[in-house]
Amino acid sequence: MTSTFYERVGGAETFRTLVDRFYAGVAEDPPLRQMHPEEDLGPAADRLRMFLEQYWGGPKTYGETRGHPRLRIRHAPFAVTPRQAERWLHHMMAAVDSLELPEAEDAELREYLNRAAWFMVNATDE
Template identity: 70%
Template sequence: MTSTFYDEIGGHDTFVRLVDAFYAGVAEDPALRALYPEEDLGPAAVRLRMFLEQYWGGPTTYSEQRGHPRLRMRHLPYAVTPGQRDRWLTHMLAAVDGLGLDAAHDAVLRDYLTRAAHSLVNSLDAGS
């Protein structure tokens, strides 16, 4: 039986901790919080958790409920600036800090999250 990254870092509980810590940071960051149209961040947290779990080899609930992730397409309606990317990464990487992963898994997760955040920038408007 082959284990996945999802399994190796603790599965569902680890991704819940990651996403909860991330959204706690978002909730306290007015500039980043403004990007989320829903008053309650709970539904966004569930979507992100399901996406990350599926990406890393966990349950395929995201695709079953929402279809193919199409990450860039889903973010196109929102102007994502380099500044917003940096704020997102600040909170996400702080959340990763709290997981206490071993160095190898930590590096892999940080690399993916950083590359994903950079790929979603679709506006150079410095005013955001």
């Protein structure tokens, strides 16, 4: 029986660690922080964690509670510039670094996150 990516990398604990470390960086990055209107980053962290868990073969909680991801539509109210994508990737890749995943899974996760960040760009830098 083939395991999912979610299972191979350690399941819920790994995704919680990834998202917690990512948002620790976002909290200290004013241009990214302004894209999170909630006073507490907890709700945004929960949404990202649930999305990533579902995408990688874990629980379907995101879809059950929020419906289809519609990532570009959900981010449309924000000016996601190439500079913002680079900042997002900086914090996300630092979080991935901290996980010390097996080489194949590390590469697969990084490739997806890179594509996802650039897919979200909807504005130009000024």
